[in-house]
Amino acid sequence: MKKYLIKRVLLAIGIIFALSCVTFVILNVIPGDPVALMLGDNADAATVKAVRANLGMDKPLPQQYLSWVLNLLTGDLGISFFQKKPVLTLLTTAFQYTVRLATISYLVAVVLGIGIGIFAAVNRGKIADHALMALAITGISAPSFWVAILLQIYVGLQFKVFPVSGLAGPISYILPCIALGTRYAAGIARITRTSMLEILNQDFIRTAEAKGLSPLRTVFIHALRNAMLPILTVIGTNIGELLTGSMLTETVFNIPGIGKLLIDSITKRDLPIVQGCVIYIAVVCVTIYLVVDILYAVIDPHIRLEGN
Amino acid sequence: MKKVLHHGLLRVCGFTLAVLTLLSGCSTGHAAVSSKAGSAIASQAASAAPKVLRFGQANSGEPLDMQVSTGSLSASIADEVTESLLRFDDKNKEQPVLLEEFPTVSADGTVYSFTLKKGIHFTDGSELHSSDVKFTFERMFTPATGAKSYAYFNMIVGAKAMLKGTASELSGFQTVDDYHFKITLEYPYAPFVENLGTSYADIFPKNACKTAGSNWGVNVLVGTGPYILKSNDQNTQAVLVKNKNYHGGKVNLDEIDIIFYSDSKTKLLAYENGDIDLCDLPADLLSQYSGSYAKQITTYHPLGTSFLSINLKNEYLKNEKVREAISLAINRADLVKYVLNGAGIPATSYLNNSIPGHDSSLGIYEYNPAKAKTLLSEAGYAGGVTIDGGEVRQSEKALVEAIQSYLAEVGIKLKFKVVDASTWSADRVGGKLPFTAITWNALYPDADFQAYNYFYSTNSVSKSVNYSNSKFDGLLDQARKESVADKRAALYRQADYILSRQDYACIPLYYPQSQFIAKPYVKKMAVGNLIYHFWNVDIDPVDKASEKP
Numbered sequence: 109m110k111k112y113l114i115k116r117v118l119l120a121i122g123i124i125f126a127l128s129c130v131t132f133v134i135l136n137v138i139p140g141d142p143v144a145l146m147l148g149d150n151a152d153a154a155t156v157k158a159v160r161a162n163l164g165m166d167k168p169l170p171q172q173y174l175s176w177v178l179n180l181l182t183g184d185l186g187i188s189f190f191q192k193k194p195v196l197t198l199l200t201t202a203f204q205y206t207v208r209l210a211t212i213s214y215l216v217a218v219v220l221g222i223g224i225g226i227f228a229a230v231n232r233g234k235i236a237d238h239a240l241m242a243l244a245i246t247g248i249s250a251p252s253f254w255v256a257i258l259l260q261i262y263v264g265l266q267f268k269v270f271p272v273s274g275l276a277g278p279i280s281y282i283l284p285c286i287a288l289g290t291r292y293a294a295g296i297a298r299i300t301r302t303s304m305l306e307i308l309n310q311d312f313i314r315t316a317e318a319k320g321l322s323p324l325r326t327v328f329i330h331a332l333r334n335a336m337l338p339i340l341t342v343i344g345t346n347i348g349e350l351l352t353g354s355m356l357t358e359t360v361f362n363i364p365g366i367g368k369l370l371i372d373s374i375t376k377r378d379l380p381i382v383q384g385c386v387i388y389i390a391v392v393c394v395t396i397y398l399v400v401d402i403l404y405a406v407i408d409p410h411i412r413l414e415g416n
Numbered sequence: 417m418k419k420v421l422h423h424g425l426l427r428v429c430g431f432t433l434a435v436l437t438l439l440s441g442c443s444t445g446h447a448a449v450s451s452k453a454g455s456a457i458a459s460q461a462a463s464a465a466p467k468v469l470r471f472g473q474a475n476s477g478e479p480l481d482m483q484v485s486t487g488s489l490s491a492s493i494a495d496e497v498t499e500s501l502l503r504f505d506d507k508n509k510e511q512p513v514l515l516e517e518f519p520t521v522s523a524d525g526t527v528y529s530f531t532l533k534k535g536i537h538f539t540d541g542s543e544l545h546s547s548d549v550k551f552t553f554e555r556m557f558t559p560a561t562g563a564k565s566y567a568y569f570n571m572i573v574g575a576k577a578m579l580k581g582t583a584s585e586l587s588g589f590q591t592v593d594d595y596h597f598k599i600t601l602e603y604p605y606a607p608f609v610e611n612l613g614t615s616y617a618d619i620f621p622k623n624a625c626k627t628a629g630s631n632w633g634v635n636v637l638v639g640t641g642p643y644i645l646k647s648n649d650q651n652t653q654a655v656l657v658k659n660k661n662y663h664g665g666k667v668n669l670d671e672i673d674i675i676f677y678s679d680s681k682t683k684l685l686a687y688e689n690g691d692i693d694l695c696d697l698p699a700d701l702l703s704q705y706s707g708s709y710a711k712q713i714t715t716y717h718p719l720g721t722s723f724l725s726i727n728l729k730n731e732y733l734k735n736e737k738v739r740e741a742i743s744l745a746i747n748r749a750d751l752v753k754y755v756l757n758g759a760g761i762p763a764t765s766y767l768n769n770s771i772p773g774h775d776s777s778l779g780i781y782e783y784n785p786a787k788a789k790t791l792l793s794e795a796g797y798a799g800g801v802t803i804d805g806g807e808v809r810q811s812e813k814a815l816v817e818a819i820q821s822y823l824a825e826v827g828i829k830l831k832f833k834v835v836d837a838s839t840w841s842a843d844r845v846g847g848k849l850p851f852t853a854i855t856w857n858a859l860y861p862d863a864d865f866q867a868y869n870y871f872y873s874t875n876s877v878s879k880s881v882n883y884s885n886s887k888f889d890g891l892l893d894q895a896r897k898e899s900v901a902d903k904r905a906a907l908y909r910q911a912d913y914i915l916s917r918q919d920y921a922c923i924p925l926y927y928p929q930s931q932f933i934a935k936p937y938v939k940k941m942a943v944g945n946l947i948y949h950f951w952n953v954d955i956d957p958v959d960k961a962s963e964k965p
Contacts, residue, residue, distance in 0.1 A: 139835070141842030147486075147564055155564065156845075162562060190477045191650050192484075192634055201651060260685050272689045273682050274652065274675065362682050364651040372477065372678065377838040 116401070120394040124387060125177075131386045132173050135379050142189050142377035163189060176383065185387070186380035188373075195384035198369060203388075205275060206358070206365035210350035213285040217292035218343065224293070225300020225339075226327060229308060240297065247294025253356035256287035260360070273362035284361040288354055292346050299342050303335035310334075337404065344400030351396070352389040466670040467955040469938065471948065472683045472695035475676035477650065481633025482615040483556050483563040491615040492948040493654050493674055497539075498618035498639030501530065501549070502609065506942035506949065508719065508770070508861050510613045513664070514544060514640065518609065525604030525899055532595040536663045538621040540638045546597040551622040553599075554578065554586045565616035571608070573600045604897045606904060607864045614859050615947070642667040642951060652676060668940075668954035687933060690963070693955070694934040694941060696948075699759040700814075705933060706757075715759075715931040716943050719768050720857035721866065722760070724819060724923035729882045730850045732803055737795035738828075739920035743781055744788035745826040746819055752926050755818045759931070763924035766867070766916035772901065773863040773908025778917070781924070788826040800827030805850045807835045807843055812853040815925070819853075849880035855928055857946055863908035868892050871915055871922070883921040888914045937963055 143159050160166045164175065179186060185195035224244070228237045264272035264283060271280040307313065308331055316326045355367035362368075366385060373381035476489035482498070485491075495503075501514045512518055516531040536544040556563045557570070557578035570576060573588030588600040601608060611617065621638055628636040637645045642664060643656035656672040675691075677683035680698050684705065687695055697705060697713060706713060724742070726733045733739060748762035761769065764778040792798065808816045813834050820830045830851070835843070843849050858865040869875055872892055873884040888911050895907035915921050932948070934941050937959035940952045 139842060140838035141845070142838060144841035144845045145838045158559060159562060192479050192630065193650065198651075201649070260682075265685065265688055268689060271691050272685045273677065273691065274686075359679055360682060362677050362679065362686075364676075368678065372475075375836055375838065376477065378477075 116398050120398065123394055124390045127390045128383065128387055129173065131383060135382055136169055140377045142379060145376060146189060185384040188381050189378045190376055195380045198381060199384050199388055202364055202366045202369040205363055206351060209281065209284055209288065209363060209365060212281055213289035214292060214347060214350055216285055217289040217296060221293040221296025222300050222339065224297040226304055226332065228297065228301045229304035230327060232305060241301065244294040244297045247290050250291065252287050252291050252354065253360050255290055256284065256357050256360040259283045259287055275363055284357060284363060288357050296339065296342060300339055303338045304331055307331045307335045340403055341400060344396055348393045348396040351392045465957055467668065467957065468671040468673060469669050469694065469950060469953060469955060470673045470675060470692040472675050472677050472686060472692040474678060479633035480637045480648065482618050483561060484633065486564050488946040494618065494637065495615050495947060495949055496643040496656050496672065497637050497641045497645050498620065499641045500613055500615065500617040500619060502613040504613050504860050504944060506944040508944045510610060510860065514619060525897065526601045528599045528608065530597050533663065534595055536640050537661065538624065538638050538640055539644045539659055540621055540624045542621050542623060544640060545594040546591045548622050549597060549619055550586065550589050550591060552619050553589060557586060568611040568614065568616055571601045571603060571605045573602055604899065606896055606899055607862050610860050610862050643672060669950065672950055693938050694932060697931045697933045699756055702759055702931065703757045709933060712933050712936065713931050714934065715929050717770065718857055718928060718930055718945050719770055719861055720855045720928055721763060721766055721768050722853065722855040722925045722928055723766065724851060724925060725854050725879065725881060726851045726922060727849060727880050727882055728921060730803065732801045733850065735795045736920060737791045738797065738801065741788040741791040741826060742823060742828060743920055743923050744784045744791065745828065746822045747783040748780055748925055751818055755815055756926065759929040760926035763926050765912050766922055766924045767863055767908065767912045768858065768866065769927050771858060771861050771863050771866060772905040773912060775909050775912065785826050792827055800829065802829040802831065803850055804831040806830060806832030806852060807840050807849055808832055808853050809837055809840050810834055816853050844880045845878050847877045847880050847882060852880065864896060867908065867911060881921065885914060885919060935963060
């Protein structure tokens with residue numbers, strides 16, 4: 109286990125640096141110049157040159173990258189070209205919004221998704237099963253930004269109870285969380301149903317029923333625990349997605365999370381923020397996948413990490 | 417038995433109904449009395465409530481230090497907190513703010529004398545003195561500041577030496593005493609006083625600004641303005657509160673919350689939902705809101721011109737006849753009517769119709785596709801031409817697509833791609849864009865900004881225009897030095913004609929119209945040009961209370 113962990117952590121660090129290197133090169137070769145945008149139309153050549161030097165953009169690319177990596181090792185992600193604030197501060201602020209939104213959305217999604225999945229599996233072939241699965245397919249197919257717009261218009265404006273944008277108070281989380289959570293709930297419901305059906309047909313479930321265990325105990329203690337592996341994989345992947353920010357939902361609801369920060373920075377070519385966001389996303393994804401792998405072993409003792 | 421029960425039930429129902437009716441009668445009377453009293457109480461309560469204006473706008477993502485930021489979004493916040501010596505009101509008339517009167521100028525037009533009003537205090541408690549003005553301008557020319565708009569003031573003697581780093585003091589600024597100072601220019605420059613009325617010349621308190629260091633404009637901003645910056649997270653909102661000691665008189669609002677929206681549609685939904693009281697209304701959403709919200713929409717005309725900006729070094733566009741043919745092929749009246757939903761005035765020349773120098777005797781540009789074809793033929797392109805490589809931003813896409821179809825009818829094929837603002841800026845500054853569409857706005861009603869900054873030979877390169885006409889340049893040079901308003905206007909009139917009617921160095925399309933939407937309880941809101949100012953805005957608390965469901 110220890111050996112496996114060290115191997116995975118080293119691999120994760122390698123992935124993060126490879127990603128940062130690729131991003132750095134791409135950002136510096138794609139068209140667009142942050143200095144031109146920053147200075148506007150009236151800038152003379154001397155000003156452009158001075159600002160470039162001020163931002164360290166006049167140095168050769170490898171030198172710029174090396175300097176960025178060395179700063180990164182000390183926890184310094186640089187200063188935003190436009191906002192003039194440390195990137196780490198901006199990321200931390202945006203993270204707070206994203207994590208709040210992600211946590212509530214996902215709690216709703218998991219409870220709803222697993223509940224619906226179990227109910228559908230237990231009632232396999234019945235009308236409720238077909239209806240719930242049809243709903244789940246609709247949920248998966250509907251893009252969250254579209255759901256967001258519908259919620260704004262038909263719930264927000266109609267009842268004038270929920271703010272249609274921003275995160276001003278607890279009530280303002282409701283619409284974005286529904287918009288974001290619906291899609292994930294639908295996905296979890298489908299995978300829970302499939303996984304549960306597989307387990308419910310196995311001999312040990314029949315044995316449990318024959319021994320007189322209550323249906324609730326059979327389903328929740330015996331079947332669900334064994335059906336959890338694929339569900340956990342989906343949940344892990346989803347958490348990774350959610351924590352890296354939902355660009356469209358955040359934009360539609362005007363939530364200043366990681367996704368919106370990244371989109372805004374790409375548009376302006378605020379390179380330090382984009383680099384910072386990429387590193388953040390890489391770290392979150394790699395960590396989540398590592399945690400999911402470890403949880404596999406915890407949930408299913410048949411899996412031995414060393415063996416893999 | 418059944419009958420008895422039925423009878424009894426009827427009696428009980430009748431009695432209940434009678435009691436309810438009686439009670440309802442009493443309560444109605446009571447409600448009528450209490451309604452009047454309640455309404456008076458509600459009205460009093462509404463009047464006592466703090467007046468908070470919630471304004472929605474896009475986030476500039478830049479500091480509020482107007483020496484390092486250039487955008488109107490930053491200025492709409494900064495201008496409430498910091499003030500320049502003079503400023504333009506909502507009718508675009510310049511007024512002294514920190515000065516006793518307009519500065520006087522020497523006979524040769526190079527020395528300006530200023531008198532500051534006495535007793536004006538910054539919100540940190542320090543009094544405004546000449547030393548603060550000197551500090552502000554010296555900060556602007558210090559390279560480490562990274563000021564971006566110094567070009568509007570670098571004709572002050574000693575500015576260039578400071579910008580080069582060879583001087584640490586502005587030799588052209590002479591402090592007479594705490595309230596009097598003089599500024600000497602290298603050469604007579606007529607729009608100097610107008611430039612002093614822009615946000616770029618906001619006056620900062622020396623000590624507070626020095627103490628704040630790199631936080632100036634980010635977390636700290638102190639000025640003499642009607643509002644104090646309470647917070648600005650540069651992310652969700654900026655909050656301004658009333659400056660109770662404002663030198664300019666009573667400040668109407670207790671608080672202004674400037675809430676940032678990156679998406680216009682979300683912003684307008686927030687307006688509909690009552691989350692904000694006021695915001696701009698983009699032209700593409702005008703038709704959607706002009707029905708049910710017509711009474712809440714106010715239109716105004718910024719001092720700009722929208723035009724097809726063309727590169728005179730392009731193989732085809734360097735030919736004057738091709739340029740004129742482009743102009744003749746476009747139906748500007750229909751363009752405004754159908755593409756802009758009427759939000760504009762068809763252009764008659766380059767200079768905006770509210771800027772002195774605009775020739776109001778000129779009619780709308782002729783729309784004559786047949787003549788355009790003839791001109792194209794005379795230019796040697798009877799078979800048509802393909803002008804490739806143009807770039808436009810998303811905001812101008814629909815407009816250029818319409819132009820593309822007009823030009824296709826006369827045999828001119830325009831090919832362009834839609835790019836983001838960053839790519840567009842970089843490619844344009846490089847001087848190689850064959851064509852693009854742009855709205856060029858003046859900061860104040862003076863032709864120097866619109867004409868000189870875009871089309872003067874040395875400035876037109878970075879705009880991907882590459883226009884060079886010595887007569888045009890000469891007229892602009894002359895106008896910059898001319899202090900008599902009528903003579904200046906006449907010079908610009910000539911220059912404008914050469915540019916847009918003789919050389920067709922650009923293809924003016926329309927003078928834009930902008931609009932904002934405000935709740936009925938928002939009073940005295942007006943926008944003169946580009947920047948939203950809330951100096952006079954008020955909120956009627958009673959109207960506001962009655963707005964709520």
